[in-house]
Amino acid sequence: MTLSASELSIGQARTAVLVEDLKRTQLVQYAGASGDYNPLHHDELYTREVAGYPGVFAHGMLTMGITGKLLTDWVGDGNLANYGVRFVNQVWPGDTLTGTAEVTAIREENGEHFVDLSITTTNQDGAPVVTGTATAHINA
Amino acid sequence: MPTDRFPVEASHIMMFARSVGDDNPIYHDAEHAAATETGHIIAPPTFPQAHAQFNPTYRLRPQVGKPWFGSGATPTGVKKTSEVSSGGGGGLHAEQHFEYHRHLKPGDELTLTVRSGETWEKQSKRAGTLTFSETITEFRDQDGKLVITARGVGVRTEKPVEN
DSSP states (O other): OOOBGGGOOTTOEEEEEEESSOOHHHHHHHHHHHOOOOGGGTOHHHHHHTSOOSSOOOOHHHHHHHHHHHHHHHHOTTOEEEEEEEEOSOOOTTOOEEEEEEEEEEEEETTEEEEEEEEEEEOTTSOEEEEEEEEEEEBO | OOEEEEEOOHHHHHHHHHHTTOOOGGGTOHHHHHTSSSOSOOOOTTGGGGGGGGOTTOTTSOOTTSOOSSOSSSSOSSOOOTTTOSTTTOEEEEEEEEEESSOOOTTOEEEEEEEEEEEEEEEETTTEEEEEEEEEEEEEOTTSOEEEEEEEEEEEESSOOOO
C-alpha cells in the first residue's frame, strides 16, 4: 500500500534481517537470474588462486537486491522513484545481513509527494556493506 | 556505444525475485497483482541489471567457442591479462543508482542506450590505486518513453581488497 505523509515522520526507521547465513547457492541463483557469471561469485578455485581473494563473495547487486525488499515492503509496490547504493564492504557466504531504512525528508515537488530514505545494510559484525538512499512516491 | 534490446518476461522476473529472496507475489502472481494498486506484475527494483542476459557480447557470460577465465582443469582458462585482472584485483562494482520513471512489467520491449560517464582515481589503503568509471544506461520502452535511467560505477583495484 502507498504510504501517506501523515503516517511518516523524520527519523522514523524500519529494520529487518534481510538474509541469515547467506548460502553459496543463492549466489549461483543470482548469477543465473541476473546473467552475471563472474567466477568471483561461484568459482572458489579461480577466486582464491587467480583473483587473490579468500573465497567467493556475493555480487554487490545481490546485496542491493536483497536490500530492495526492505524498501518495497515499506513504501509499497511500484512506488520507488529512485534507489541508489554504494558497495562499501564485501558480503561473504555465511553472512547475516540486517537492513535499516530511515526517513530523512517528507516533501512535495511539482504537486507530487515523496519520502526520502537513507539506507544502511550491515553484516553480523556491524560493518556496513551497502549504504544508500531512496525516494518513494507517497500520498499527501 | 551499443544499443541492446531487452524483452521483459514474466518467468525472468519470477526467477530474479527468487534469487534476491523476495517472495512478494507482485513479482510472480498475475491474479494477485491484478487486484493491487499497480494492477499487474512488476519487476523488482534491481531487475534492470538483468539486461546483461540480452547483451550478445557480455564479458561476464561464457561465449560459445571462446576461452573463459573461470576454472576448469586449471584455476583459469585464459592467460592472465590486464583486461581480466589488474594486479589480481580486477573489476568490482562500486555504486549503482536507478531512477524509475515507471516500473517494468512483463511484455515491455526495452531498448538500451549505454554511454560512458566520468572516470576518476582515488588512493585506498585496502586496495591501492582505485580507478573509477561511470556508465549511464537509459532504458526506453516500446513507445520510445524513458522508463529507467541507471548509473553504475565500476572500480578497478590495483590489488585485491584486503579484508
